[in-house]
Amino acid sequence: MAQTTEAPDIATQLPQTTEPRNPGMALDMDRVMRATANRSAIERRAATLPGRRSVKKDHQAAWLARAVSCIDLTTLAGDDTPGRVARLCAKAKQPVRADLLEALGLEGLTVGAVCVYHDMIEPSVAALEGTGIPVAAVSTGFPAGLSPFPLRLAEIGESVKAGAREIDIVISRRLVLTGDWEGLYDEMRAFREACGEAHVKAILATGELGTLQNVARASMVCMMAGADFIKTSTGKEGVNATLPVSLVMMRAIREYHEETGHRVGYKPAGGISKAKDSLNYLALVKEELGDRWLRPDLFRFGASSLLGDIERQLEHHVTGAYSASWRHAIG
Numbered sequence: 001m002a003q004t005t006e007a008p009d010i011a012t013q014l015p016q017t018t019e020p021r022n023p024g025m026a027l028d029m030d031r032v033m034r035a036t037a038n039r040s041a042i043e044r045r046a047a048t049l050p051g052r053r054s055v056k057k058d059h060q061a062a063w064l065a066r067a068v069s070c071i072d073l074t075t076l077a078g079d080d081t082p083g084r085v086a087r088l089c090a091k092a093k094q095p096v097r098a099d100l101l102e103a104l105g106l107e108g109l110t111v112g113a114v115c116v117y118h119d120m121i122e123p124s125v126a127a128l129e130g131t132g133i134p135v136a137a138v139s140t141g142f143p144a145g146l147s148p149f150p151l152r153l154a155e156i157g158e159s160v161k162a163g164a165r166e167i168d169i170v171i172s173r174r175l176v177l178t179g180d181w182e183g184l185y186d187e188m189r190a191f192r193e194a195c196g197e198a199h200v201k202a203i204l205a206t207g208e209l210g211t212l213q214n215v216a217r218a219s220m221v222c223m224m225a226g227a228d229f230i231k232t233s234t235g236k237e238g239v240n241a242t243l244p245v246s247l248v249m250m251r252a253i254r255e256y257h258e259e260t261g262h263r264v265g266y267k268p269a270g271g272i273s274k275a276k277d278s279l280n281y282l283a284l285v286k287e288e289l290g291d292r293w294l295r296p297d298l299f300r301f302g303a304s305s306l307l308g309d310i311e312r313q314l315e316h317h318v319t320g321a322y323s324a325s326w327r328h329a330i331g
């Protein structure tokens with residue numbers, strides 16, 4: 001029988017929780033090599049989640065509001081313009097129609113961050129001034145991460161200077177595929193240093209890492225090297241965020257926390273566009289990591305088109321009717 005998931009304790013007005021940053025640790029190769037993943041067991045468990053967990057109807061709006069508060073509202077297109085990011089930032093500040101927010105008692109709800117390419121940082125920072133919503137920039141030769149290493153470090157520095165408070169770096173997949181864990185550790189450590197006070201999310205590009213065991217080991221190495229978040233994908237790989245990959249990465253985060261006391265955040269990204277999917281991810285976080293991770297300082301969705309569907313579901317919750325999806329074009 002399906003278990004029901006209660007509403008989150010606080011729907012939207014989240015107290016400012018600030019997790020101390022993960023300082024990282026020396027590379028522990030024994031620990032890295034102990035990180036394994038049993039693909040068939042993981043896939044079985046992930047497949048049963050949607051049927052096993054359901055959110056009670058009355059609690060659905062609170063869970064969807066929680067999902068909104070954890071979105072990195074993203075635009076990563078070659079034709080991005082200051083005008084487009086200004087519209088995106090307006091949506092970030094008020095992600096759901098005012099009358100719906102009022103009816104739901106969710107005034108003040110915002111997304112977790114806005115995520116853009118370097119050139120769009122300044123217009124985003126300007127549009128979000130005074131809101132406290134951070135700007136995240138993808139970096140280090142995103143999405144492939146194959147530009148010269150000094151340029152990747154310089155790119156981080158430029159983005160921090162331009163006002164990005166979060167930097168989403170991409171790792172060199174070849175270091176994972178050749179088992180060069182020391183190389184991956186050194187690379188990640190250098191990225192973290194270049195970020196300074198800005199928080200660093202390590203994009204593993206899991207769809208290009210070959211095996212779940214590689215995902216488990218790469219997660220562990222990036223956390224040891226000081227990643228604040230580990231993130232599945234750029235959104236540009238053939239396969240992006242999935243529940244099995246999320247299970248592996250969340251378990252690595254849980255083990256790292258048990259062994260070091262440091263909490264690292266989790267960001268599934270790429271291809272998450274349905275409200276229902278966002279509820280499955282939140283249920284998995286609750287089961288694997290616990291309620292503390294259900295907050296924007298430790299959990300984000302990287303998504304360019306999830307918000308529209310969540311807004312439609314919230315409208316249905318309030319009015320009993322669905323609007324056309326074109327009415328929620330942005331986000």
Ligand SMILES: O=C[C@H](O)COP(=O)(O)O
Nearest residue numbers: 234235270271302303304
């Ligand atoms: O990091 C965020 C992703 O690039 C967004 O991917 P998406 O456009 O499939 O939602």
